[in-house]
Amino acid sequence: MRKLPIYFVLDTSESMVGEPINAVEQGLAAMLAVLRKDPYALESAYLSVITFGTTAKQIVPLTELSQFQTPKLILGSGTSLGAALDLLDKRIAAEVTKSTAQVKGDYKPLVFLMTDGEPTDRWETAANRFMKNRSLQLVAIGCGPDTNLNTLRRITEFVVTGTEANQETLSTFFKWISASVATASQSVDQTGESKISLEKIPQNDNIKIVDETTPQQQIEPNRFVFLHNKCVKTKKFYIQKFMKSGQQAAGFLGLGKKDLYQGAGAFPLDDFEQLGSGGGVSVSSDLLDVPNPCPYCSNETWALCSCGKTHCAPKIKNANDIITLTCPWCNQTATYGLSSFSVGGGGG
Ligand SMILES: [Zn+2]
Numbered sequence: 001m002r003k004l005p006i007y008f009v010l011d012t013s014e015s016m017v018g019e020p021i022n023a024v025e026q027g028l029a030a031m032l033a034v035l036r037k038d039p040y041a042l043e044s045a046y047l048s049v050i051t052f053g054t055t056a057k058q059i060v061p062l063t064e065l066s067q068f069q070t071p072k073l074i075l076g077s078g079t080s081l082g083a084a085l086d087l088l089d090k091r092i093a094a095e096v097t098k099s100t101a102q103v104k105g106d107y108k109p110l111v112f113l114m115t116d117g118e119p120t121d122r123w124e125t126a127a128n129r130f131m132k133n134r135s136l137q138l139v140a141i142g143c144g145p146d147t148n149l150n151t152l153r154r155i156t157e158f159v160v161t162g163t164e165a166n167q168e169t170l171s172t173f174f175k176w177i178s179a180s181v182a183t184a185s186q187s188v189d190q191t192g193e194s195k196i197s198l199e200k201i202p203q204n205d206n207i208k209i210v211d212e213t214t215p216q217q218q219i220e221p222n223r224f225v226f227l228h229n230k231c232v233k234t235k236k237f238y239i240q241k242f243m244k245s246g247q248q249a250a251g252f253l254g255l256g257k258k259d260l261y262q263g264a265g266a267f268p269l270d271d272f273e274q275l276g277s278g279g280g281v282s283v284s285s286d287l288l289d290v291p292n293p294c295p296y297c298s299n300e301t302w303a304l305c306s307c308g309k310t311h312c313a314p315k316i317k318n319a320n321d322i323i324t325l326t327c328p329w330c331n332q333t334a335t336y337g338l339s340s341f342s343v344g345g346g347g348g
């Protein structure tokens with residue numbers, strides 16, 4: 001039987017934390033529910049999921065639709081898009097049967113690439129390869145204002161974008177993907193060709209097809225800072241997200257400006273890929289204002305241990321107050337006071 005291979009290549013960088021990653025998981029599940037009722041899709045569609053954060057991984061090998069289970073997506077630092085494209089090449093070579101003079105191979109693979117950011121590794125060589133590759137169809141979906149659409153346009157001519165990476169937008173994308181896969185599996189049955197068209201995507205203020213007429217978008221650099229915290233009471237991991245909120249005059253006579261950040265959520269995570277720094281920004285702690293409380297113990301703020309890691313902490317009210325805490329990363333007990341220091345946030 002000829003397979004219709006469908007690869008999802010999903011960004012699992014930490015900037016997807018919260019609503020975006022939940023929306024991707026829900027979108028996949030909703031798509032599955034729809035496709036499982038489609039006799040054409042059930043007959044030919046095979047699905048695979050590759051994720052890219054700290055590293056690229058194939059978390060679900062190419063699997064028959066009826067057997068496919070929605071995977072749990074694990075976030076990490078960085079956006080290793082180049083590694084993901086290289087892995088995609090390898091997995092297609094291993095999992096998809098090529099046509100020869102004697103044998104009709106599988107149908108042309110369809111690839112849905114979703115990302116919300118800027119790659120943190122070398123991606124250009126892989127992009128050039130995919131741009132020229134006519135033996136598959138790749139659709140790149142940019143989610144949110146930090147997506148580098150110019151990068152996506154270097155990989156494929158099929159690019160769509162949602163200006164916000166929210167539940168509504170991602171759900172629309174997945175509905176469109178379900179419909180595209182359903183149409184493709186019906187058309188392979190009838191014409192032997194798998195092809196998706198971007199025209200049917202519901203365009204609105206938020207969702208747009210990106211082509212050569214789309215103006216270069218301005219990406220605001222370092223819009224977010226992410227702290228990798230552990231709770232001092234439960235030792236559990238969470239991500240504290242800060243969003244750029246304005247600028248502060250800095251330096252002598254107020255020359256130069258510094259970006260100010262405000263807490264934009266604290267997200268408990270069971271699993272996180274710690275490796276790699278992902279080329280994030282490094283900012284002074286006094287520019288990170290109004291943190292969100294620890295999602296486990298409600299401690300109001302966070303602190304930096306001498307081991308270099310951050311954790312939740314109660315708020316110190318007076319300049320001379322000192323508190324004693326045990327760092328959940330290195331188990332050292334130390335005293336903490338008010339001070340300013342530089343912390344590295346993740347990127348991607
Ligand atoms: Zn805590």
Ligand SMILES: [Zn+2]
Nearest residue numbers: 305307327330
């Ligand atoms: Zn420590």
